[in-house]
Amino acid sequence: xxxxxxxxxxxxxxxxxxxxxxMRNLQSRGPDAAGLLKxxxxxxxxxxxxxxxxxxxxxxxxxxPQLGLAIVFNGCIYNYVELRTELKSKGxxxxxxxxxxxILKAYHAWGMDCLNKLLGMFAFAIWEQDSGRTIVVxxxxxxxxxxxxxxxxxxxxxxxxxxxxxxxxxxxxxxSVALHYYMSFHAAVPAPFTILKGIxxxxxxx
Numbered sequence: 001x002x003x004x005x006x007x008x009x010x011x012x013x014x015x016x017x018x019x020x021x022x023m024r025n026l027q028s029r030g031p032d033a034a035g036l037l038k039x040x041x042x043x044x045x046x047x048x049x050x051x052x053x054x055x056x057x058x059x060x061x062x063x064x065p066q067l068g069l070a071i072v073f074n075g076c077i078y079n080y081v082e083l084r085t086e087l088k089s090k091g092x093x094x095x096x097x098x099x100x101x102x103i104l105k106a107y108h109a110w111g112m113d114c115l116n117k118l119l120g121m122f123a124f125a126i127w128e129q130d131s132g133r134t135i136v137v138x139x140x141x142x143x144x145x146x147x148x149x150x151x152x153x154x155x156x157x158x159x160x161x162x163x164x165x166x167x168x169x170x171x172x173x174x175x176s177v178a179l180h181y182y183m184s185f186h187a188a189v190p191a192p193f194t195i196l197k198g199i200x201x202x203x204x205x206x
Contacts, residue, residue: 009042
C-alpha cells in the first residue's frame with residue numbers, strides 16, 4: 001500500500017519534525033521501511049510496503065543524482081517493464097528493478113507527457129533539483145489517495161487526512177459544502193473537498 005507525505009516551504013526550511021509526525025501516522029500503510037529526504041525547501045517522507053522490488057535499491061524517497069530528480073510514490077505501474085525496456089533503448093541505466101525508478105526516468109525523458117504512458121494507479125511527488133519545482137500527481141481514476149493543505153508559508157501533502165492533522169496547524173472546522181455532499185451522496189465527498197475546511201483532496205487526473 002505504502003504512504004507518502006511531504007512539505008514544501010515557501011519561506012524557508014521545511015519542518016522535518018512535521019514530516020516525521022506524518023510518517024509515524026502512515027506506518028500502517030508501510031510497515032516494512034521508512035525514509036526521509038530533505039533538499040532545499042522540500043522534505044519528502046515515505047512508509048514502504050515492499051512488493052515489486054524488495055531490495056534496498058528501491059527504497060524511498062528515491063533520489064537520482066545523475067538526473068537531479070527525487071520522488072515519493074504510492075501505487076503500481078502495470079506496464080513498468082515495457083517502459084523500462086523503452087527507456088533503456090534511449091540510453092537510460094537503472095540501479096533498481098522496481099517501478100519507482102521507471103517513473104523518474106520516464107519523467108526525465110518525456111516530462112509531463114510521461115503521464116500518458118503510465119498505466120496503473122498512483123500518487124506521487126517529484127522534485128527537480130535544477131529548477132526547485134515540485135509536481136504532485138494523482139492517477140486518472142483517483143484510486144490512490146492524496147490529501148493536502150496549504151497557506152502562504154507551505155504546501156503539505158499526505159496519503160491520508162489524519163496524517164496531515166498530526167502537524168497541528170490545520171483548520172478542522174466542518175466544511176458546509178462537503179457536509180452537503182456527504183449527506184446528499186450517501187457519505188461520498190467528491191474532490192477537492194473533504195469534511196474539514198483546512199484539508200483538500202487532489203482531484204483524479206490532476
